[in-house]
Amino acid sequence: MNAFIAIVRRDLLLAARRKSEVLTALFFFMIVVSLFPLGIGPETAMLRRIAPGVLWVAALLAAMLSLGRLFATDHQDGTLEQMALSPTPLAVLVSGKVLAHWLTSGLPLVLLAPVLGLQFDLSARALGVLMLSLLLGTPILSLIGAIGAALTLGVRGGGVLLSLLVLPLYIPALIFGAGAVEADVAGLGAGGHLSLLGALLALGVFFAPWAATAALRIALD
Amino acid sequence: MNAFIAIVRRDLLLAARRKSEVLTALFFFMIVVSLFPLGIGPETAMLRRIAPGVLWVAALLAAMLSLGRLFATDHQDGTLEQMALSPTPLAVLVSGKVLAHWLTSGLPLVLLAPVLGLQFDLSARALGVLMLSLLLGTPILSLIGAIGAALTLGVRGGGVLLSLLVLPLYIPALIFGAGAVEADVAGLGAGGHLSLLGALLALGVFFAPWAATAALRIALD
Amino acid sequence: MLQAHGLACDRGDRRLFSGVDFVVPAGEWLQVEGPNGAGKTSLLRIVAGLAGAAEGHLEWEGRPVAEARDEFHARLLYLGHAPAIKDDLSALENLQIAAAVAGRPLDEATALAALRRIGLAGREDLPSRVLSQGQKRRVALARLLCSQARLWVLDEPFVALDVAAVDQLCNILDEHLARGGLLLFTSHQAVHLAGSGGNLRLGR
């Protein structure tokens, strides 16, 4: 447990050392969201329709982009070897890293999403559902992403390969997440979608650290 | 000139060595484009409306994703130092690297775009304009991207910082590129947009290698 | 006591070595020697459990390592070619955090003392990125001073160090051996350690 806390604190410290790091993930999210109206045109009714999809896709890309760093630097400088040799089970340390990743790249997205939703003229209620769906969904992104990051470790061109592996796995989260907001906007109630998202999250918390650990051991061999 | 050809060939060889690399950039493009119908819903009229914007944004993200590798590996393993010490001007070598980047990550997108455009029910004519706009636009993405990649070299959290720097600079290309297709679909003629895109390209070819070289020298110091 | 029985290692379609047996009793050292590419690093990684052996097995205190891997890891300190240093953290932070992650938090005074002793006084708070090659190695070596592990496995610990640092490191190793520690290391240079130990030659 101490080692778990130590690793979360270390990763947060590293993120804080580069003050800009957390902020830039956020701004990436903002910019991607803003690109769509630029590409598509400014019509409000249309923008409102595509808003949940765009926001979720952007969140997904922002979370994915920071995955590359998740294990790569630890691998390069030998820290990962040391983690594998530590008496604490590797899966615990991996969970710590995933938690830190979510704190620095998922949580800020959840908090920023309503502001961007305003740009697309979403109602206050829809914004609430959007936040809730992201709150349940972004940890899934970090968890699944950890598996992908571990699998592509030390593989050159890993960044792109990573997205190839991870994006298909993100699709259920995307469908339920964006679906929840759309269902709410259409007046259908978002409960069903949200509870499915919750189930996915439970599944992820249970299995992802284990799978990521197995993948890391392969990369180290 | 010989050194220019040598560096283009080297980078192509490196890309070929990782056979998956070119393919994964392409698949990323495909997946991002395919995510939108999933996030937004399957209505044809709407999909046709958003098609140019979505395709262009996806192309932009795909081009950006592979930028991280542009100079980073050369920097890490010391090749960049050797390039800086080569009797050939560094700007020439940088141009070679940018050309290779476009050949491996821009050109395939141009060739794949029509297939994806079909998914969005675009007309043959619109597909032609789309290809033309990407053919003019993707080299701009590589050129501007090179500046960003050089600036963020050796800066940790560079991947995300890179997108923060580069995406705002991509916006004119996005607006003219997607605008060309939209104008054509609306029956207004895409000539104006395309020639502006051409002008941007000329500007980029002229200035970007120089700016990227200056940035590289800073990173080396 | 660490014992290897008939270790073999394959890389690609090449057998690097086979039938490697050795014993390291408590308080002794074993230097693995051999030309470049003989498989020294590969052997050390097998011992540390980072790579698998094609044949053979290891015993620690008479028990096969495979049966009690966690226990073995708790008594092991491995330093490889890569120094496991975070470029963005200072030497002090690197040392403290590595210890905390390994499950043995370290107070600042001890960490500072270790850095001083290894010759990094005045550089404790610089980001490791700006340190010189040798200084980075020293940060990694400072871990030895804070370690309670009995078995040290060090891959070319003397590389990039200046003469003073080499002497200092020898002292540290001697102290470890005197405490009854075990040491397995590689080096292309001749090394003068007190106490007894042996050599293992790999390669033709």
Next chain:
Amino acid sequence: MLQAHGLACDRGDRRLFSGVDFVVPAGEWLQVEGPNGAGKTSLLRIVAGLAGAAEGHLEWEGRPVAEARDEFHARLLYLGHAPAIKDDLSALENLQIAAAVAGRPLDEATALAALRRIGLAGREDLPSRVLSQGQKRRVALARLLCSQARLWVLDEPFVALDVAAVDQLCNILDEHLARGGLLLFTSHQAVHLAGSGGNLRLGR
């Protein structure tokens, strides 16, 4: 002839060294010595033109280097801590491509001969990723054998090499000096080169 006049170097808010003067006549070597972090790497990078000096200047054949940088670079070969080896390419490809990028294409036979001589026979076509630490350094050093440069600037060329390779490298350096070449290098080990040369000590 290479001459330095009053070179100084700042890193962070620290002055690493100042007032460094030296002369390297044709056919002679200069070994830069000093403890870890004294600024040897920094000095070599300044000489190669990769970093700027805080004070002082360099002369090459009597002319300030700043005035004829391209000409100077055409006669310079620099090998730093990082070996400039692409992990995905084989040793042979690495060698040939480095030469082509530097503007002097190399035919395969010459490249193969260089790799053989440096002790990489049989490993020419492996991707460099799987080579051992020392083998990677050898690939980098094979560049010396194909080089026409007059001034070699080598940062710790002997690191990670086994005894045979160290001797081999000494021979290569001697030949270079005998041809009238100049050599500037750092090393923590004592090195025995034929011909005449001098030492430059940095650091307190």
Next chain:
Amino acid sequence: MINWFKFASPASFYPLAGKLWPWFAALATAFCAAGLWISFFVAPTDFQQGEGYRIIFIHVPASWMSMFIYCVMAFWAAIGITFNTRLSGMMSAALAPTGALFAFLSLWTGALWGKPMWGAWWVWDARLTSELILFFLYLGYIALTSAIDDPRRADKAGAIVALVGVVNVPIIYFSVKWWNTLHQGASVSLTKAPSMATTMLWGMLLMALAFWMYSIAMSLYRVRAIILEREHHAGWVAELPEMQR
């Protein structure tokens, strides 16, 4: 010719900036007081927009300053690259946060104005979009320079961003203009009776002057901190009167 390069040395600019900034701060306060008085007590109610239009008195000056400051940063960047002066990088670094702040304020006040006038906090219109991009450019500059520890490297890298960005600003501005236009800037209220237009104009001008003076005072003040941070090993810093004791 005056020896400008003398002031380009941090050692002599530090005390100069210290003497100058209070004056600019005082001017800023004075202009601001006058401007606020005109905005609230002299300028009459708009017959179309009611009292809501009074946002113009900060919205427009903030928008102007955000664009102007970026140009000044690019100017310093160009100086820094051509003459290799240390001070110019410090000036850019000192200006960036203030510029970003004004860009943010332009967006913020515009949004608060848009809700009652257009019924939406945000529309994807030409000016709004280009202002947003300008904000991103500022953030990119700040993020990059703060991610590089060595200040001299950070300055040079920042200079490249500032120059490339400033080339981009007119391109963005015009490109987005061709794309569409909704932000009907000048036509909103200046069609009123001439007396009202002049009081409005005065209010806007005074507030713009206030923001301008504020930016100068702020950048001078901040550059002093930056000089100290970067030059702390230099001998002259130890001689400063405020460093005794």
Next chain:
Amino acid sequence: MNWGSAAEFFAMGGYGLYVWGSFGVTFAALLIETQLARKRFADTRRLLRRELAADREALNEHASRRP
């Protein structure tokens, strides 16, 4: 003079939220910026003073230790 009473002034003809939201945030932001800058300056100065004092002490010690 445009306003009959203070309440009228603060109501801004029904636009109070927007007008005061703009002016309020603007001046709050400027105030925060000045305070942050002051803190930055004060911090650097404090740090420097401490550094210089340490340097002087080291110098004095050095001088007094010499015979």
